[in-house]
Amino acid sequence: MADNQKDFQNFIYPFSLGCLDKEDFVSMVEYIEAGGDFPWQELGELQNLTALLPSFLNIESPQASVKDRVARTLYKLKSEKVQDKKTVPAKVITKTGVYGGQAPQMPVRAQDRVPGSAPHIKQETDNQAQSPRRTPDQSRPSQSTQVKRRVNQTIPDREHYSTEQEELESQIPGELHLNLAPEAETQSTDTGMHLSIPDEPVAEVAPVVTDQPAATSPQDEFVIDMGGQQELQSVDLTLQSDGSVAGTETPAKVFEEQSASRQPDEEAQTDQPIIIQKRGGVSPVIFYLLILLIIAGVGYLYYTFNQRLEQLEKLQKESISVIRGEIANTASVDRDVMLLLSKKETKIYLLSGTPKYPGSFGKIIYSDEEQRGYIQLGSMPEIQGNEQKVYKAWVVIGGRNVPLNTPENEKLDYEFVRIFNMPDISQNPVTEFLVTKQAVDDSKNPSNDVILRGEYLMPGAKK
């Protein structure tokens, strides 16, 4: 550790001279940021010493245009930032719909975080449906209750069970479900069969199944196992020629519950009882599923909503920061304009709209002494987004067109915009100012679409 520290302390010489290899530089920065012990004062002295090295070079000044380039670059960046600010919220909203699409920037999918998400629920459903613990005594009411229900059932209840059964069918494939008819000659809503339950039990059970309702025969009997561990009633149902099934309740021993996924004709061949799923036992499952779904849904909504809120908050902060910057900059420009106007030698050149644009106007405020000025335009005709055109200010001096290098992507309306590249017009008898609308990349000569025109005559000069 001590050696390590010593190494880093030796780094301060190349670090201050700026010749550390990047890997060493990164190590050193990490060491500093980790709060490593450091001879800060010595480093400060060396940094000052190094910074003094260029002081005795033969100083030469950059060209005047470099300053303009700095200003233009900053204006351009400002414009781009403002444009970005305007477009960003729309993009984000599209990406982070609360209900719809998944935000790509979300690090973890919502369904991975919510315990009761859809895949889990599906899995649970399958497990429950096939669970060996789902024994008849757990899922069914007593035999007497079943009989009572069958006798007293009404059609709405039956429809309710049918709905539940349809749901189960979609979740437990391959298992045959039949509806219990609550009373004789009641039409099944989902199978098209009629169930007929005689009052007297039938002594002998003859399980026969056919899949063709039209091919009815006396032996076309249909045994439905009610299941249960206690003494149960079995219902004998006979498929009638018109498609109805005649059924009879009869005491029976316990039948083993099993899946009845075979086709009816197979049942007939194998004499296996067909099991009716007890609908009353399904309800809790559905209930739990619904609860889980609701919890999952609420969790997902909460998560996505929170994400959205965080993003909006972040955007808001960024916007505030940009606006603050703009306000500060505008205040700075305003101060500068006021300062210019307070100078004795500052001139104001008025620009009037041409006959085509009578409502437009503008002014140029310029100080020859400070070589600084601003242009302000008002009521300018709108430039459509697809026009690819900009306003451009020109000075026509001695037949020569000099662009004032105003920022090309500014709208300019009522803002004071800094002008660059103003030629010396103080000695020129007649100077004309133009503001044109022209193609973005055309900056050599003013176009014919002149919006504003102004003129400066030197005192005593004639046009």
Add this chain to the structure above:
Amino acid sequence: MSINYTDLSDADLLRRITARDSRALEALYNRYSPLLYTLVKKIVGDQAAAEQVLVDVFVIIWQKIKAFDERTNNAYCWLVTLARNKAVDTARRMKGASAEKYEYSSDYENYFILPRLSPDIDELDLKTAMSIKGNIEETLHKLTDAQQYVIYLAFYEGLTQNEIASKLNIPVQTVKSKIKIALVNLKEYLLRGGE
């Protein structure tokens, strides 16, 4: 009441730039551009490239002024180091892709270009620096040729210690030692006031 920017200190100008005062940036440009341009041009060697680097430097100043630690009150060192780092990086990239393996980005700029001044650095401004430049020159000439050359290669050529060692065909340890001795001597000569 109008502000006379020419009367403001370097650090005050930077503080005003932090408050997004563009006039302060202009005043800073007027004050520092000759020195920074001279330094940058010496490093990149080409006028057009030097001008572009100078533009970039002032854009960085405007955009990342918050990286300047106002408590140091040392605008001079921050600006010179910033311009030097940017110029060296540009020169290395101009030499070819192999010279600089990292892609230039805002993060890269924050990490490698923006100066990391010691929090315990003394105040220094352009006026003071210009007033002692004679001493610096005199002191520099007191170093051995080898020491001067190593400092030149490091500061103006932007070579790292390993690159200097390769160029001079000497061990890296020797380069490290020469750099250390050169800087220590410079500091001592300056402290002794050019005796």
